[in-house]
Amino acid sequence: MPSIPYLIPRPGGQALPLVLSPVRAGFPSPADDYLDDNINLHEYLVEDPPATFIVRVRGDSMIGAGIANGDLLVVDKGLAPVDGDIVVAVIDGEFTVKRLYRRAGACVLAPENPAYNPISLQPGQELLVWGVVTGAVKKFRR
Incomplete structure (x- = not known):
């Protein structure tokens, strides 16, 4: 049976800035006023x-x-x-x-x-x- 390579980054990877307010797909909004914290995509996507x-x-x-x-x-x-x-x-x-x-x-x-x-x-x-x-x-x- 073929194997699937494990490509997921290890915990402790680079955290990215998270904007507090969701981005609207319609009317534009200045996002810089809503910077909240950082988000680590590994922690967000992997339970x-x-x-x-x-x-x-x-x-x-x-x-x-x-x-x-x-x-x-x-x-x-x-x-x-x-x-x-x-x-x-x-x-x-x-x-x-x-x-x-x-x-x-x-x-x-x-x-x-x-x-x-x-x-x-x-x-x-x-x-x-x-x-x-x-x-x-x-x-x-x-």
Whole structure:
């Protein structure tokens, strides 16, 4: 089975300034007046460090959930997936990220892009859920 590299920064990484007031997506507001404290993204995104890993997304099957090609997903292996969670799963040895649904005793992995069909497990197929996606990191400029 393929392994996923652990790319998450170690605790004690660089803290970044946190603006107290949320940024509006409409009317502009001067943010400098609202500087609050610092935020450590590791502490913010990771609840259980030993059970957490980060994986880079390849493809566009989850764009409706705001997950795009190249995004980094924070995945917690310690969480039990519930109906509707976005999960990193392995089907017959192939990794995928999809929304997990349980329907009539069967598991369905659903994309969030109408160009793709849901994956309904067939008899004999193996599904292994590696973890529940708890966050995402995007980079707009490279």
